[in-house]
Amino acid sequence: MNNSRVSRRLSLILPVVVVSAFSSLPAHGAPQRVAEIADLDLEQLTRITVTTASRRPQRLVDAPASIFVINAEDIRSSGATSIPEALRLAPNLHVARTDSSQYSVSARGGTTETTNKMLVLIDGRTIYTPLFSGVFWDSQDVLIENIERIEVISGPAATLWGANGVNGVINIITLPAGRTQGLLVSGGAGTEERGVGARYGGALGNTGGHFRAHVKYFDRDRHTAALGGELRDEARRAQAGFRLDWQEFMVLGNTYRGDVENPAALRETSGSNLVARWSASRGEGSDVRVQVYYDRAEREHLGSFSEVLDTFDVEYQQSALAGSMHRLIWGGGYRHSRDRVTNSASLAFLPADKKLDWSNIFVQDEILLGAGLRATLGLKFERNPYSGTEALPNLRLAWSPAPDHLLWGAVSRSVRAPSRIDRELNAPGSPPFVALMGNDTFQSEIANVVEGGYRAQLSAAGSLSITAFHHDFPNLRSISPPGRILANGIEGRTSGVEGWGSYRLSSTWRLSGGATFMTHKRWVKPGEVDLGGLPSLGNDPRRTAQLRSSWDLSPRHEVDVALRHVGALPNPAIPAYTVVDARAAWRVSRSLELALEIRNLLDREHSEFGLPANRAVFDRAVFLRARWTP
Amino acid sequence: MDAVNRTVAKLRWLAAVLALAPALTVHAQQATEPAVKAAFLYKFSGYVEWPASAFPAPNSPVVIGIAGSDEVAAELEKLVPGRNVNGRAVLVRRVRDAESVRGVHVLFVGRGEGGARALTRAAHLQGALAVTEVDRGLELGAAINFVPAEDRIAFEVSLDSADKSGLRISSRMLTVARRVVPRL
Numbered sequence: 107m108n109n110s111r112v113s114r115r116l117s118l119i120l121p122v123v124v125v126s127a128f129s130s131l132p133a134h135g136a137p138q139r140v141a142e143i144a145d146l147d148l149e150q151l152t153r154i155t156v157t158t159a160s161r162r163p164q165r166l167v168d169a170p171a172s173i174f175v176i177n178a179e180d181i182r183s184s185g186a187t188s189i190p191e192a193l194r195l196a197p198n199l200h201v202a203r204t205d206s207s208q209y210s211v212s213a214r215g216g217t218t219e220t221t222n223k224m225l226v227l228i229d230g231r232t233i234y235t236p237l238f239s240g241v242f243w244d245s246q247d248v249l250i251e252n253i254e255r256i257e258v259i260s261g262p263a264a265t266l267w268g269a270n271g272v273n274g275v276i277n278i279i280t281l282p283a284g285r286t287q288g289l290l291v292s293g294g295a296g297t298e299e300r301g302v303g304a305r306y307g308g309a310l311g312n313t314g315g316h317f318r319a320h321v322k323y324f325d326r327d328r329h330t331a332a333l334g335g336e337l338r339d340e341a342r343r344a345q346a347g348f349r350l351d352w353q354e355f356m357v358l359g360n361t362y363r364g365d366v367e368n369p370a371a372l373r374e375t376s377g378s379n380l381v382a383r384w385s386a387s388r389g390e391g392s393d394v395r396v397q398v399y400y401d402r403a404e405r406e407h408l409g410s411f412s413e414v415l416d417t418f419d420v421e422y423q424q425s426a427l428a429g430s431m432h433r434l435i436w437g438g439g440y441r442h443s444r445d446r447v448t449n450s451a452s453l454a455f456l457p458a459d460k461k462l463d464w465s466n467i468f469v470q471d472e473i474l475l476g477a478g479l480r481a482t483l484g485l486k487f488e489r490n491p492y493s494g495t496e497a498l499p500n501l502r503l504a505w506s507p508a509p510d511h512l513l514w515g516a517v518s519r520s521v522r523a524p525s526r527i528d529r530e531l532n533a534p535g536s537p538p539f540v541a542l543m544g545n546d547t548f549q550s551e552i553a554n555v556v557e558g559g560y561r562a563q564l565s566a567a568g569s570l571s572i573t574a575f576h577h578d579f580p581n582l583r584s585i586s587p588p589g590r591i592l593a594n595g596i597e598g599r600t601s602g603v604e605g606w607g608s609y610r611l612s613s614t615w616r617l618s619g620g621a622t623f624m625t626h627k628r629w630v631k632p633g634e635v636d637l638g639g640l641p642s643l644g645n646d647p648r649r650t651a652q653l654r655s656s657w658d659l660s661p662r663h664e665v666d667v668a669l670r671h672v673g674a675l676p677n678p679a680i681p682a683y684t685v686v687d688a689r690a691a692w693r694v695s696r697s698l699e700l701a702l703e704i705r706n707l708l709d710r711e712h713s714e715f716g717l718p719a720n721r722a723v724f725d726r727a728v729f730l731r732a733r734w735t736p
Numbered sequence: 737m738d739a740v741n742r743t744v745a746k747l748r749w750l751a752a753v754l755a756l757a758p759a760l761t762v763h764a765q766q767a768t769e770p771a772v773k774a775a776f777l778y779k780f781s782g783y784v785e786w787p788a789s790a791f792p793a794p795n796s797p798v799v800i801g802i803a804g805s806d807e808v809a810a811e812l813e814k815l816v817p818g819r820n821v822n823g824r825a826v827l828v829r830r831v832r833d834a835e836s837v838r839g840v841h842v843l844f845v846g847r848g849e850g851g852a853r854a855l856t857r858a859a860h861l862q863g864a865l866a867v868t869e870v871d872r873g874l875e876l877g878a879a880i881n882f883v884p885a886e887d888r889i890a891f892e893v894s895l896d897s898a899d900k901s902g903l904r905i906s907s908r909m910l911t912v913a914r915r916v917v918p919r920l
Contacts, residue, residue: 143767143775144815148783148912151776152890178911254911284916287895288907309918316918661782661822696785696906735907 145613149179170482170504170514171263172559172573174198174606174620176256178281183656183666185689185703185729187250187301187324189278190243194670197606197620197652198260198274202672202715205339205722206298206326207244207366210715213260213274214577215600215626215646217675219716223272223522223553225263229280229358231381231399235415236443236462237455239270239525245364245375245405247345249303249320251292251733254281260604261575262500262520262555266435266470266484272520272553273577280358283307283316283351289736296703296729299326315352321345329722332713337722341366343375356383377403392426395437411455412448417441431474438467445526451535455526456544462491470500478506492524493550510563515556522551528583528592545591554578572605582628584639595634596643599627614658621651645715647673647682662693672714680721683712697736703729772889773844773882774811777867780880781821781842783909787902790841790863791824798824801831801840801864804849834858842867845878852876860900874917879903883914890914 143151176195186192190209194201200217202210212221222239225232226246233246257277286307293302301324310317325342343364350357361378379401387393398420406412421439428434443462447455468486475481482502489495502516528548533541559573577600584595602624610616628643630636652670659665666689674682686708691701706712709726716722781798798821802809809830816826829840834851837843837858844867845852852868856877859866866878873881874894879901881892892915898905899919910916 143771144778144819146775146779148776148779148909151772151779152885152888152912281911285911285913287910287916287918290907316916696904 145610147179149177169561170480170502170512170516170559172198172260172557172571172575172604174258174260174571176258178251178253178255181250181253181256183664183689183691184668185666185687185701185705185731187299187729189246189248192250192253192256193258193276194652195654196256196258197650198604198622199258199276200622200647200650200672203722203724204714204716204720205329205337207339207341207343207364208716208720209243211241211243211276212644212646213258214575214602214604215624216273216644217646217715218642218644220527222525223270223551224274224276225271226276226278228278229381230383230397231379231401232419234270235403236445236525237413238527239522242375242403242405244341244366244373245343245362245377245403247322247343247362248278248280248360249305249322249345249347251290251303252280252286252305252318252320254279254285260573261516261557262518262553266468266486270522272522272551280349282356283318283349286318287316290733291735292731292733294701294703294729294731296727297327298329298727299324299729301325310350310352313352315350317348317350319346319348329724331719332716332721332723333718337720338368339366339722354384354386356385357381372408373405375403375405377401393424395423397421410450410452414446415443417443433472434469435472436467436469438465440465449535453531453533453542454535454539455530456532457530460526460530463489464491465489468498480504488521488523490523490550492529492546492548496521496523496550512561513559514561515558518553518555520553520555522553524548524550531592539589541590542585543589543591545593548583548592549581549594551582551594552580554580568607568609570605570607572603574603576601579628582639582643584630584634584636586635586637586639590637592639593634595631595636596628596639597631598629598643601625616656617654618656619651619653621649623649641677645675645677645680647675649673664691665689666691675715678717680713680715683710683714685710685712697734699733701731701733703731705729768807768811769889770805770807771811773805773808773869774815776882776889776891777808777812777842777844778815778819778821778826780865780867780909781826783906784842784865784898785904785906786841786863795824797827798841799827799829799839800842800844801829801837802844803831803846803855804852805844805846805869806830808844808846831855837862837864840864845869856897860897863902865901865903866897879905885914893917895919 174196176192180195181192184195190201190211193199193211198213200212202217210217210221212224216223220238220240226241233241235242259275263271263275286305289306291304303322305318305320307316307318322345326340328340329337331337343362345362347360359380363376366373381399383397385395401417403415419441423437425435441464445460447458449455449458466486466488470484472482473480484500486498487495488498498519498521500518504512504514506512529546530544531542532539532544555577557573557575561571563569579598581594582596582598584593586593586595602622604622606620608618626644626646628640650672654668657665668687671684685706687705688707689701689703691699693699705727706724711723711725713721713723777800800812809828812828816828819826831837834854841864843859843864845855847869853876856866867880868876868878869882874892877897879894879898883890883892891913893905893910893913894917896917896919
């Protein structure tokens with residue numbers, strides 16, 4: 107019940123991703139082996155597979171997909187204060203920061219100001235905007251200490267997650283209330299940012315349930331602009347939320363308000379949401395889940411547009427074992443949104459007031475073929491308000507030559523359904539729309555994807571994952587005549603490799619790292635004309651890499667160092683950069699931890715993303731944090 | 737000169753790869769249940785705060801008592817030599833009855849022990865952290881109970897039982913627990 111939608115699905119189809127990390131501890135206790143186990147922490151101990159369970163033959167060990175899991179401990183030792191900063195921990199993501207609060211986050215390329223091929227969920231609630239099929243990262247937040255884990259899938263996962271999960275899925279899962287009992291206060295101040303968060307949790311009488319409530323506030327300073335002078339991107343945001351958990355039932359809600367103080371285009375965001383979920387396990391792989399949520403998001407970009415978006419979503423999912431060979435998951439969902447936009451002189455969504463409906467049904471069968479081989483067949487039909495019903499099929503094969511090794515391959519067809527920007531955006535705000543005219547023939551962007559990978563647990567201390575992929579995009583978005591409309595006149599191909607691993611050198615020192623290498627080719631289809639769509643399909647580095655070291659100097663002292671490298675972006679050109687982040691933490695007492703966090707330790711001034719005029723320059727930032735749990 | 741440098745660089749690279757090679761050897765075995773539980777018992781003591789009176793001296797050892805499981809006791813005895821918890825050495829003691837709970841800081845009551853309720857009550861009186869591995873162990877008065885989670889081992893925590901022993905449990909442990917029973 108505590109799992110969100112995606113995590114529940116993960117636990118069914120992709121079990122033990124998280125869990126496989128330390129699953130191969132040696133048996134038959136030679137003393138040094140037992141000692142090795144004793145060097146793990148509590149959480150790692152809960153991940154160890156024990157050999158006594160008789161259900162072992164049915165264990166579906168590894169995930170036939172490119173998945174990286176960010177856990178709470180990684181986030182804590184990274185010093186991240188926001189979701190996008192925490193996402194930097196995933197080697198399969200390119201997290202590109204434009205200014206104090208705007209980010210572009212993508213897997214496998216396609217990074218733009220309006221990155222539109224990623225699906226992002228927080229506790230089962232999709233945080234996608236139907237304006238451009240992407241995420242406004244300036245309004246999405248959680249209390250960082252409430253995060254249990256973040257599952258990052260690179261590559262398509264559309265059958266279970268639905269359209270938009272073309273290049274990847276990010277699933278943010280917070281802790282159930284029963285595991286956040288008591289008081290926690292965390293806050294700090296630094297050269298760029300000040301923030302404070304608090305949560306309190308307790309029991310709900312004798313009902314067996316628990317509650318927690320949290321508040322969070324931060325404000326961030328302005329940055330230097332890439333073109334000189336100041337960017338005036340100072341931002342602040344306040345958020346409050348609660349969560350209630352019972353055995354099979356969960357309710358959570360959040361409300362937030364924030365603004366970015368830029369006189370050129372003051373941006374105000376606010377919103378609230380409420381999620382309720384009932385999930386029951388009938389034993390032997392049989393589960394039922396129903397989730398409903400309501401979300402309101404408001405934003406105003408002074409001078410260009412404002413929006414009020416109301417979304418209601420309901421979904422149902424059931425799973426069952428069919429015989430000893432099949433594990434079935436099926437379900438469906440319906441979402442209704444009302445998107446009310448106030449247009450301006452510079453742009454107009456027409457109609458301004460739009461009702462949108464999506465619905466889907468899906469089924470997936472995971473088949474044990476024997477000899478370590480299993481196949482997963484999935485099919486989803488999703489109906490969207492623009493291009494009608496799309497089919498999203500998926501076939502995966504996984505083979506375990508040995509218990510802790512997995513070879514897998516997959517072919518998928520995935521779809522980025524049209525959004526309001528593709529069909530209904532006109533510029534300027536009144537006719538003639540010489541800059542851009544809405545076009546109701548724009549079709550879904552399709553991705554046909556082939557991928558394959560190898561994942562292994564190399565001894566108790568090390569793990570490894572490597573994936574090769576090829577995405578074919580037959581009809582990407584172009585700007586085409588007549589006039590300037592959005593059409594599907596571009597073809598593209600993305601090929602690459604992504605990999606990561608971690609290794610525990612000793613009981614107190616752990617190294618982890620990862621890298622991506624990829625090439626993107628995009629060209630105008632024969633007979634088509636493009637008037638500037640090509641550059642807006644992605645400004646992607648050919649390589650990214652990161653290396654992290656977590657070292658416990660003593661039970662009370664720890665030092666974390668992260669080195670991350672991002673290759674040059676072609677257009678608009680941004681030079682490659684390599685940044686070192688460092689953190690030193692001191693557990694003063696059982697209830698108090700102090701940490702000094704330095705981002706960009708070597709003070710390499712760099713920009714990460716955005717048009718030259720909007721782009722911030724990041725230099726060294728120091729943050730002093732205290733975390734108190736009385 | 738340049739060629740020499742390059743050769744040296746290559747050798748260094750080779751040396752680094754060779755150094756890592758043993759680490760890449762595959763171990764496809766797993767841990768036994770008693771070994772994992774022993775590791776848990778040792779780890780738990782780092783997340784629990786005893787009143788100062790629980791230890792005769794600032795450097796007195798943490799005593800882990802084991803009843804009803806020779807396997808866990810044997811694993812723990814292999815594990816503790818040379819280890820410490822917050823600067824205290826760790827001792828393992830086999831416990832036969834409520835009387836011998838005196839001086840114990842962590843008491844594990846294995847499935848083989850019939851008198852679980854009497855032992856957890858003794859743990860409350862003696863200020864020990866009672867740990868069980870049975871259904872409804874928390875209801876028997878344990879502060880921590882091991883529960884099977886597919887083919888792994890999870891645990892649940894009762895803050896109420898910990899209170900009865902006068903113990904404080906770190907919130908870090910609670911975030912890993914499968915279930916937490918609050919104070920009544």
